[in-house]
Amino acid sequence: MDYATLLQILDSTLRLGTPLLFACLAGLFSERAGIFDIGLEGKMLMAAMCSGAVAFLTGSVWLGLLAGIAGSMVFAALHGVASITFRGNQLISGVALNFLASGVTVLVAQRLFGQGGRTPPLAGDARFNEITLPLTEALRPVPILGPLYADVISGHALLVYVAILCVPLTWWVLYRTRFGLRLRAVGENPAAVDTAGVSVKGLRFAAVAITGLLCGLAGAYMATALQAGFGREMTAGRGYIALAALIFAKWRPWQALGACMLFGFFQALALRPDVVTAVVQVKIPVPFLDALPYILTVLVLAGFVGKAIPPRAGGEPYVKER
Amino acid sequence: MDRLPKWADVVLVPLVSLILAAAISAIVIKAIGQSPSEALKVMVEGSLMSAYGWGYTLYYTTSFIFTGLAVTIAFHAGMFNIGGEGQAQIGGLGVALACLFIPWPHWSIALLAASLAAAAFGAVWAAVPAYLAAKRGSHIVITTIMFNYIAAALIVYLLVDVLRPAGQMDPATANFPAATDLPTLNQIPILNLFFEKKVPANITLFIALAAAWAVWLILWRTRLGYQLRAFGKSEAAARYAGINPTKMIMVSMILSGALAGLMSVNNVMGEAGRLLQNSSEGAGFIGIAVALMGRNHPVGVVLAAILFGFLYQGGAELGLWTSIPIELRIVVQGLVILFTGALDIMVRMMLVRIFALFHKAQVA
Numbered sequence: 001m002d003y004a005t006l007l008q009i010l011d012s013t014l015r016l017g018t019p020l021l022f023a024c025l026a027g028l029f030s031e032r033a034g035i036f037d038i039g040l041e042g043k044m045l046m047a048a049m050c051s052g053a054v055a056f057l058t059g060s061v062w063l064g065l066l067a068g069i070a071g072s073m074v075f076a077a078l079h080g081v082a083s084i085t086f087r088g089n090q091l092i093s094g095v096a097l098n099f100l101a102s103g104v105t106v107l108v109a110q111r112l113f114g115q116g117g118r119t120p121p122l123a124g125d126a127r128f129n130e131i132t133l134p135l136t137e138a139l140r141p142v143p144i145l146g147p148l149y150a151d152v153i154s155g156h157a158l159l160v161y162v163a164i165l166c167v168p169l170t171w172w173v174l175y176r177t178r179f180g181l182r183l184r185a186v187g188e189n190p191a192a193v194d195t196a197g198v199s200v201k202g203l204r205f206a207a208v209a210i211t212g213l214l215c216g217l218a219g220a221y222m223a224t225a226l227q228a229g230f231g232r233e234m235t236a237g238r239g240y241i242a243l244a245a246l247i248f249a250k251w252r253p254w255q256a257l258g259a260c261m262l263f264g265f266f267q268a269l270a271l272r273p274d275v276v277t278a279v280v281q282v283k284i285p286v287p288f289l290d291a292l293p294y295i296l297t298v299l300v301l302a303g304f305v306g307k308a309i310p311p312r313a314g315g316e317p318y319v320k321e322r
Numbered sequence: 323m324d325r326l327p328k329w330a331d332v333v334l335v336p337l338v339s340l341i342l343a344a345a346i347s348a349i350v351i352k353a354i355g356q357s358p359s360e361a362l363k364v365m366v367e368g369s370l371m372s373a374y375g376w377g378y379t380l381y382y383t384t385s386f387i388f389t390g391l392a393v394t395i396a397f398h399a400g401m402f403n404i405g406g407e408g409q410a411q412i413g414g415l416g417v418a419l420a421c422l423f424i425p426w427p428h429w430s431i432a433l434l435a436a437s438l439a440a441a442a443f444g445a446v447w448a449a450v451p452a453y454l455a456a457k458r459g460s461h462i463v464i465t466t467i468m469f470n471y472i473a474a475a476l477i478v479y480l481l482v483d484v485l486r487p488a489g490q491m492d493p494a495t496a497n498f499p500a501a502t503d504l505p506t507l508n509q510i511p512i513l514n515l516f517f518e519k520k521v522p523a524n525i526t527l528f529i530a531l532a533a534a535w536a537v538w539l540i541l542w543r544t545r546l547g548y549q550l551r552a553f554g555k556s557e558a559a560a561r562y563a564g565i566n567p568t569k570m571i572m573v574s575m576i577l578s579g580a581l582a583g584l585m586s587v588n589n590v591m592g593e594a595g596r597l598l599q600n601s602s603e604g605a606g607f608i609g610i611a612v613a614l615m616g617r618n619h620p621v622g623v624v625l626a627a628i629l630f631g632f633l634y635q636g637g638a639e640l641g642l643w644t645s646i647p648i649e650l651r652i653v654v655q656g657l658v659i660l661f662t663g664a665l666d667i668m669v670r671m672m673l674v675r676i677f678a679l680f681h682k683a684q685v686a
Contacts, residue, residue, distance in 0.1 A: 038467070089663055092402075092614070092663035095610060096659035096660035096664055102652050102656075103655075103656060107653065108354070110354075117647065240468075285483060287478045290478075294468040294471040294475075297468050298465055298468050301460035301461060303460070
């Protein structure tokens with residue numbers, strides 16, 4: 001494998017890792033506050049459809065982005081009502097919302113555009129176009145680092161950089177703000193937070209709303225940057241891969257970046273089976289590369305690659321003492 | 323919160339959930355510019371008003387009974403098996419291997435062997451997450467989701483690279499030999515008076531009903547069932563009573579996986595006659611809705627499976643005759659799971675208020 005191919009694969013890694021990263025950070029906020037969310041997939045799908053449809057209808061990717069976030073937030077609110085207000089089973093609520101999203105997106109897209117549940121292709125200002133970072137051409141002659149900067153780091157949609165910036169931001173919010181401290185506390189010991197006079201429900205709803213926001217970004221990126229428009233089931237299990245990455249990262253932001261980029265790398269490799277074959281000298285079946293993130297997650301969950309301990313109050317509805 | 327009378331809890335809670343789901347579905351249909359009453363008419367006519375329609379409804383029902391029972395038996399032991407989909411597909415692999423490579427003299431022996439293979443393959447696919455949950459403390463829900471994806475990838479690999487006959491384009495196994503064709507309902511004496519045309523519902527329906535009876539027997543008439551339910555209610559109490567948690571997790575998940583695997587006898591052997599990609603077509607997930615709707619009781623599961631059979635056949639008819647997309651049935655499925663599984667406390671709270679009103683009226 002030559003350097004150019006490697007750069008190409010790293011470029012797709014960043015591209016494919018971005019939606020995972022948004023969704024993974026989304027799950028991080030929710031689960032750190034004690035609300036399991038296996039509905040990341042559904043929220044992303046909803047956001048992808050809303051953003052694709054609105055971006056096409058208005059011709060503005062920014063309005064599309066807002067619509068995507070709004071669509072995702074509605075589903076987040078439903079999850080919040082079911083699992084916080086009515087103390088329902090969080091896992092079942094997530095499963096239900098995934099099905100709901102899977103059906104509703106196709107129904108709405110079909111009603112609006114009549115193209116078999118897709119939105120029409122987006123172009124121009126209706127998409128997030130690639131940004132060329134400054135000094136790209138000037139630095140290109142620098143050996144090794146020049147092409148790396150020009151071909152991998154530069155030339156992505158704005159949301160890719162936003163996703164990367166979300167990592168330190170998440171770290172800062174979680175570990176350096178009062179809100180973050182309380183958020184983590186409510187996921188470990190909600191009774192203590194309640195005793196301190198802070199609303200458990202309020203904190204958890206805030207966390208679920210942040211989850212909705214970030215899933216909205218993930219879905220909007222899928223429909224308006226990674227691809228040009230919404231297609232049925234376009235998230236293709238990315239919500240679950242993000243969940244896997246979250247466990248792999250043991251619910252920590254920087255590790256989440258690493259895990260998402262690793263899983264993005266696997267997805268990029270699955271697109272280039274020829275390269276994989278050339279490197280390992282054995283024909284590796286593509287389905288195996290597709291399954292690799294899931295297999296790794298199982299190994300992590302089983303504690304073979306370091307033990308993953310979830311937030312202690314995760315999945316438990318909080319009943320206030322009377 | 324006041325308690326509801328038992329009959330209300332068993333009958334009214336699922337019924338109200340269903341009505342809520344139906345009402346929201348009607349709003350969705352209205353919102354996409356179609357007529358809900360027209361849609362209902364098409365669904366009922368296409369699935370319940372002809373023997374042919376019933377032939378399809380019961381075919382779907384058969385699959386859903388199996389996957390619904392799979393979720394039910396795991397639920398009673400406190401396990402949420404969301405991996406029915408993967409277990410069913412791997413069960414389909416068992417069916418395919420049993421049918422393809424052994425020349426069976428008669429369908430009845432083939433059926434027995436294929437059922438055993440389906441159950442065994444499904445059980446193994448559930449046993450791995452169960453073992454990891456029992457021994458390594460992994461979360462059963464996440465692991466079984468992961469195993470759905472791993473199963474799908476494994477099946478794709480086997481169908482594309484291993485089991486596909488030379489010269490065939492589509493990723494599928496060869497057709498099973500004719501001796502493995504299961505009798506469909508129109509070929510069974512007495513029933514053929516009703517079913518005149520060829521229908522996909524087949525003899526597996528009776529295996530499904532027998533499985534429902536067996537699950538009831540295991541759960542409520544055996545020591546094992548008692549232990550499973552006790553473990554599901556309170557792990558600490560069960561442990562104190564000398565019940566082995568590892569055994570409970572393993573047994574419940576193995577039975578669950580075997581039931582999910584068994585559904586593949588219905589679709590792979592009874593209908594398609596070969597193993598295709600994504601053979602279970604989401605039936606594993608519908609098992610969750612069926613189990614919740616059926617209040618985790620075999621009788622309820624059978625009734626809910628008929629309801630979902632109607633929904634699936636009716637939904638297919640909608641896709642054929644109206645411009646309502648077939649995906650409407652996924653919306654209904656999601657709503658049913660939401661109301662019966664996640665918002666059940668809300669439904670109960672509503673009912674408690676209504677009962678309190680009646681009570682007051684009676685006293686006054």
